Amino acid sequence: xxxxxxxVFLENKPGKLxxxxxxxxxxxxxxxxxxxxxxxxxxxxxxxxxxxxxxxxMLRNSDFIANISHVLAFAVPDVPGGxxxxxxxxxxxxxxxxxxxxxxxxKDPSKAYMLFRVSDTKTSEAAxxxxxxxxxxQEELAAx
Amino acid sequence: MERYYQPEIECASREEIIRLQNERLVKxxxxxxxxxxxxxxxxEGKGLTPEDVHTIDDLCKLPFLSKSDLRxxxxxxxxxxxxxxxxxxxxxxxxxxxxxxxxxxxxxxxxWEDCCARAITAAGGTNEDVCQVSYxxxxxxxxxxxxxxxxxxxxxxxxxxxxxTDRQIMFIMDLQAxxxxxxxxxxxxxxxxxxEMGYGPDDxxxxxxxxxxxxxxxxxxxxxxxxxxxxxxxxxxxTELSGPGVAFERSAQQGMHxxxxxxxxxxxxxxxxxxxxxxxxxxxxxxxxxxEAFPLLRYRTRDICxxxxxxxxxxxxxxxxxxxxxxxxxxxxxxxxxxFPSQIETVLINNGYAANYQIIVDRVNNTDTLDVRVEMxxxxxxxxxxxxxxxxxxxVEGLRSMLGLTAxxxxxxxxxxxxxxxxxxxxxxxxxx
Numbered sequence: 165x166x167x168x169x170x171x172v173f174l175e176n177k178p179g180k181l182x183x184x185x186x187x188x189x190x191x192x193x194x195x196x197x198x199x200x201x202x203x204x205x206x207x208x209x210x211x212x213x214x215x216x217x218x219x220x221x222m223l224r225n226s227d228f229i230a231n232i233s234h235v236l237a238f239a240v241p242d243v244p245g246g247x248x249x250x251x252x253x254x255x256x257x258x259x260x261x262x263x264x265x266x267x268x269x270x271k272d273p274s275k276a277y278m279l280f281r282v283s284d285t286k287t288s289e290a291a292x293x294x295x296x297x298x299x300x301x302q303e304e305l306a307a308x
Numbered sequence: 309m310e311r312y313y314q315p316e317i318e319c320a321s322r323e324e325i326i327r328l329q330n331e332r333l334v335k336x337x338x339x340x341x342x343x344x345x346x347x348x349x350x351x352e353g354k355g356l357t358p359e360d361v362h363t364i365d366d367l368c369k370l371p372f373l374s375k376s377d378l379r380x381x382x383x384x385x386x387x388x389x390x391x392x393x394x395x396x397x398x399x400x401x402x403x404x405x406x407x408x409x410x411x412x413x414x415x416x417x418x419x420w421e422d423c424c425a426r427a428i429t430a431a432g433g434t435n436e437d438v439c440q441v442s443y444x445x446x447x448x449x450x451x452x453x454x455x456x457x458x459x460x461x462x463x464x465x466x467x468x469x470x471x472x473t474d475r476q477i478m479f480i481m482d483l484q485a486x487x488x489x490x491x492x493x494x495x496x497x498x499x500x501x502x503x504e505m506g507y508g509p510d511d512x513x514x515x516x517x518x519x520x521x522x523x524x525x526x527x528x529x530x531x532x533x534x535x536x537x538x539x540x541x542x543x544x545x546x547t548e549l550s551g552p553g554v555a556f557e558r559s560a561q562q563g564m565h566x567x568x569x570x571x572x573x574x575x576x577x578x579x580x581x582x583x584x585x586x587x588x589x590x591x592x593x594x595x596x597x598x599x600e601a602f603p604l605l606r607y608r609t610r611d612i613c614x615x616x617x618x619x620x621x622x623x624x625x626x627x628x629x630x631x632x633x634x635x636x637x638x639x640x641x642x643x644x645x646x647x648f649p650s651q652i653e654t655v656l657i658n659n660g661y662a663a664n665y666q667i668i669v670d671r672v673n674n675t676d677t678l679d680v681r682v683e684m685x686x687x688x689x690x691x692x693x694x695x696x697x698x699x700x701x702x703x704v705e706g707l708r709s710m711l712g713l714t715a716x717x718x719x720x721x722x723x724x725x726x727x728x729x730x731x732x733x734x735x736x737x738x739x740x741x
Contacts, residue, residue, distance in 0.1 A: 171691035173684050175721050201693045205718045206684070208693055227723050229684050233691045262692055281691065 165299040166234035166285050168216035172209045173229040176202055184209060187226055193219050196305065197279055199265035212237075212267070212279065214306060234285045236292070237267075237300040240276045247278070250297070257291035259283070270308040277308060310558070310622050313429040313461065314422065317569050319623050325568050330363045332597035333572065337361045337370070339388060340603050346385045347373070347605060364572060367595060368583055373607045378408045378548065387411050389601045399447040400547045410547050411601035417456065419598065423545075423553030423567045424457025430558040430565075430622075431516045431541045433487050435462030440483075442476055442490035442498075443521070444730050445469040449551025450521050454489040457553065463487065470494065470729040473501050484513040492524035492532065492540070493732035496663050499535035500727075509537025518543050520552050522731045523632055523650045527657030529561075542631060548607055549594055555629050563616060563628035570597055573627060574606070575615050586615050592629065610635045612648075640669055640735065642676045645713050649734045652715075655706040656682055659699075664725045671739040678715040680707065683722050 174180045181200070188195065197212040213219045216232050223230040240246045254261065260283040267277035277300070282288040289299060312318045320328075338358045340347050350371040351357070360369060378386065387394070393413050400408040412420070433439060439458040443450025451469055458465040466479050470490070476498060479485060488495065495517055502512060514536055520543035529540045544564050545552035554571055555564035566573045575590040576583055584590045592611045596604050611632040620628060633648050640647045649667055656665055661682050668679040680703075688699060700717050707715045726733070 169691065171689075173689050173719075173721065175724070180721075203693065203697065206696075206720075208691060208696075210691055224686075227721075229686050229689045229722055231686070231689055231691065262694075 165236070165301050166289065167212060167237045167279065167300070167302055167305055168232050169235045169279070169281070170211050170213060170216050170220050170223070170230055170232055172211070172223060174207045174209055176205050176207050181209065184223070184228065187223065187228075188213070188219065191219075191222050193222075195268065196308075197265060197267040197277075199263070199279075201263065210263075210265070210281075212305065233281070235279045235281045236285065236289060237277060237279050237305050238297060239300065240278050242274055242276050246276070250278075253292065253295045253297050254280075257288070257295045257297075259288040259291055267305075267308065272308070277305070311429050311432070311434070312624070313426040318426060318565075319625055320569075322617075322625060325625060326364065328569055329572055329597060332569075333364055333367065333595070334358070334361060336595070336597050336599070336603055337605065339600070340605055343388045344386055344603070346377070346381045347371075367572060367574070367606070370595075370606050372581065372593065373604055375408070375608075375610070382407075383409050386604070387601060388599070388603045389413055394601045397447075398449045398452065398547050398551060408547055410550070412550075413600040416550065416599050416601050419570055420453060420550035420553060421456030421460050423550065423556075423570065424453045424543075425460035426457075426567065427518060427541070427543050427553050427556030428454070428457050428461045428463065428487065430556055430624075431487065431518055431539070432559070433458075433461050433463055433516070437461075437463045437486045438466065438483055439463035439487040439489065440466040440468055440476070440480060440485040442468050442470055442488060442494060443552075448730070449545065449547050450489075450491070450730075453545070453551040453553055454518065458487075458489075473498060473729075477502055477505065477507075480512065480514060481507070486513060486515050488514050488517045488536075488538070490517075490519060491521050491728070491731055492519040492528055493522060493663070493728050494730065495519050495532050495536070495540070496528065497727040497729075499532055500662075503535060509535065512537050514538045516541060518556075520544055523635070523638060523648070525650045525653045525657065526631070527654050528663045531657060531663060544629065544632070546609060548602075548604060548609075549596060550599070554594070558620075558622045558624065560621060562620070563630050565620070565624045565626040565628055566615075568626040570599075571595065572597060573615055573629065575613075576608075578608075578610075578612075586617055589614050589633075592632070612639075638735070640667070640678075640737065642669060642678050642711075643713055645711060647678070647711050647713075651710050652680055652707065655703065655710050656680075659703050659706055660688065661685065661703070664727070665734065666725050667735045669735065669737045669739055676739065678713065679718055680715050681718045681720050681725065683725055684719045685722070 262281045396412045445451030517540045541557040545554040555566040572595040574593040578591040592609045613632040614630045666681045
């Protein structure tokens with residue numbers, strides 16, 4: 165039930181991010197979630213889009229370095245302690261989070277949707293399911 | 309089977325070579341004394357006349373010539389023949405100062421082209437081959453030299469010169485070129501472009517490449533050989549001595565044979581100017597033996613390498629030179645440490661990076677900084693920033709153990725480092741010294 169995420173290598177310089185977003189815009193690609201990780205000289209943009217394969221091919225054709233990795237998506241009740249409850253389950257399942265970020269809004273205002281990149285997606289997913297969590301499918305996320 | 313262009317001289321006995329060198333050196337010194345007042349004055353300054361030179365053992369008495377002599381004597385000061393006897397000039401790129409202009413009689417061009425023909429033959433070239441010369445034509449010696457050598461061997465020669473990469477590839481594929489002559493950095497770029505176009509090593513008709521005019525590492529050689537599916541041979545030369553073909557490599561790729569019937573090679577200590585024994589690293593010095601229009605005695609090349617006279621299994625008897633580590637003018641002194649760009653290239657390729665890199669040297673708060681900029685590759689990219697930083701750290705460690713100093717490694721986006729069609733510009737030195 166993992167979600168395809170695209171990651172793009174970007175130099176940490178003015179204009180580099182917008183070069184990428186311009187390309188996505190020109191190809192009518194909708195960004196459903198976005199996070200940026202940065203170092204002094206480069207960064208990585210991670211995104212959830214409707215069609216990850218199409219977006220990666222398009223980016224590569226324009227000389228960007230991009231690839232697909234898999235993340236887990238969970239709905240979190242938008243109430244105090246909502247995220248904490250979820251993370252407790254991660255602890256119990258002994259799942260290590262490499263990084264996490266949230267979706268850019270949804271139709272249901274009572275819930276937040278969060279994306280987790282974990283150490284070993286398949287094993288972690290099984291452990292989390294065993295602890296009563298249910299990751300969202302690509303289709304569910306797309307329908308939000 | 310090993311092939312030779314001029315077996316009688318390439319495989320002559322050592323005694324025969326020395327006899328020829330003795331005879332030619334005496335004549336060459338006399339010719340210089342009679343026709344080049346600039347050098348005659350240098351000899352007179354040491355109290356020498358041509359009578360003091362009888363054999364190659366007397367070579368060490370003669371004064372050196374350096375690049376600054378060539379600049380001082382520019383343009384006609386070292387010309388050994390009147391204009392009526394000369395037929396051509398070639399010239400250096402002049403990136404490190406004033407251009408060097410070298411003169412040629414028809415005899416000089418003939419011997420130069422013979423040297424290039426020896427190199428092409430040693431790389432397996434015959435009159436059945438289609439040889440694409442992608443070195444620049446014009447003032448640069450690369451194009452004209454290999455073009456002439458290719459004609460002498462009888463190859464079908466494609467004089468594409470440098471540039472217009474897609475057209476280069478079209479000729480290689482359409483005319484089924486088997487030998488490619490260009491700079492190693494351009495060969496690497498052609499390989500990269502052909503890979504992008506979907507050509508694998510088995511699709512590419514080339515079998516051999518003759519690459520020179522800049523320092524390159526063994527690792528870069530393996531990369532080019534793998535991408536193009538060829539054997540890559542080194543060729544050495546410099547405009548001051550004629551051009552490419554002063555020395556060349558054969559199939560075992562164990563050093564380059566110097567054409568000793570035309571040039572005497574010595575290795576000296578660049579500081580004390582003392583002649584060093586075979587096997588010791590030092591500056592390469594050349595004496596031309598039968599050049600008419602631009603005869604040079606004891607010319608300091610600033611190239612750092614070693615010589616060996618160990619017998620070579622190929623049957624050639626001429627002395628071999630190791631791959632130059634780089635010119636003394638390519639050498640950077642960073643925080644007091646000598647650094648050659650080729651050392652950095654070795655570390656990059658050993659760590660899986662491409663040979664596209666740039667070295668930026670600067671001085672911040674009176675301390676030299678070394679920034680190695682290298683392109684990110686799709687194979688190395690991951691979404692985990694920690695993994696990428698680990699690779700960066702490994703590279704910094706590799707550079708530290710190779711160079712003995714700490715460099716910064718900057719990862720840049722693909723295709724942001726300019727590809728060169730001739731000699732690659734690897735180093736940007738921003739220090740204002």
